[in-house]
Amino acid sequence: METLNMTWVNLLRKQFIEILDYYDENPQRFDYKELKKAYDALLSVKSVEEFKQWRKLLKDYGLSFTDMARYSHDDNMLAVLDDYAEGANDKVLDVFIRWKLSFNPAKWTEVEKWNSELVDILLKATKREEDVHIVVFPCGKGRVKRWAAIGQDADRLFEVFGWQTGHVDATTGPVSWMFINAYGLEVLRQSGYSIQVRDFGEFDILSMAFEEDSVASMQQFIDYLRMMDQLAGEQVRFLKKIRPVIYPHPGYNELTQAYIEFNKDFVVAKFDNGKKVTLADGKNWNLNGYAKPFAVQLGAELGEA
Structure with missing residues (x-):
């Protein structure tokens, strides 16, 4: 069953908007006719x-992500969208396309402004000495079952559990942010730390930190399994989710099984290929080399952070 990762959708949305803005401000880039055709x-x-x-x-025009060696990001921002779309399932793409069809620049600016103001409110609501x-x-909203931490609390979770922090934009700039799934919440409740769950009503926050959110989702799920006394049933269900995972390689990332x-x-x-990588030693997570893209892929497979 395909999962819907809204952070991935938001990443595609953001790049689409940047494409519109960039080529609107730099129409001379369309002197390259194939680029203009691809844009249209x-x-x-x-x-x-x-x-x-x-x-x-x-790809036919030589403008895909695999051709980035020939064109810089500034010359060909379409390739960046191509890169972000690599590996996205049909559910993610469908939500992105439906949003694109109804896209209104003025309304999107309003959404971003409201999102930043909401982040400001959350910062004030959680601020304390x-x-x-x-x-x-x-x-x-709706069926989405997740929680979040912001600012000092997101940073504290990183310090204590090693879970990857992302960021969201306040009116004054980016602040630390972390989505917490049901597995992560259970880990927190059983951790021995004092956890307060405060309900500020039904709302959602626009996050575009796809890699960070995906990694945190994976870390929380694995920490939940590590916490359990009996892992067998959970392990079987988890292993069924694993797909070929991605690690850095020239051009498109090369697929490998793990x-x-x-x-x-x-x-x-x-x-x-026989390589072994330690992802975590206790609560110290390794997110370098092979480990980072592996963690991102598994986190994306879990769906919503």
Whole structure:
């Protein structure tokens, strides 16, 4: 079953807007006719299938992500969208395309402004002098079951558990942010730390920190499994989620197969080329080299952070 990762959707949205803004301010880039044709084709996309065909068109024109060595990001921002779309499932692409079809620049600016103001409100609501508790709060609408921490609380979770922090924009600039899934919340409740769950009502926050949110989701799930006395059933369900994972390689990332082994002390990824990478030693997470893209891919497979 395909999962919907809204942070991934937001990443695609952000790049689409940057494409519109950039080429509106730099029309001279369209002196390269294939770039103009590819840009116009993107604007005309109305379905997931058409978007996939558009990506093939980029390749035919020599403008895809694999051709980035020939063109800088400034010259070809379409390739960046192509890169961000690599690996996205149809559910993610469908939500992005439906948003694109109804996109209104003025309304989007209003959404971003409201999002920043809401972040300001959350910062004020969680600000305090004492540092005894870690404050988290529900964040999501409808069926989305997740929580979040902001500012000092997100930083504290990183310090205590090693979970990756992302960021969201306040009116004064970026602030630390972390989505917490149901597994992460259970880890917090069983951790021995003082956790306060404050309900500020039903709302959602616009996050575009796709990699950070995905990594945190994966870390929380694995820490939950490590916490459990009986792992067998959870491990089987988790291993069924694993797909070929991605690690850096020239051009498009190359796919390789991997699986994980873990206990309360260690988390180890074993790749099909024989390489072993320690993802976690206790609560110290390694997110370098092979480990980072592996963690991002597994986190994305889990869906909402």
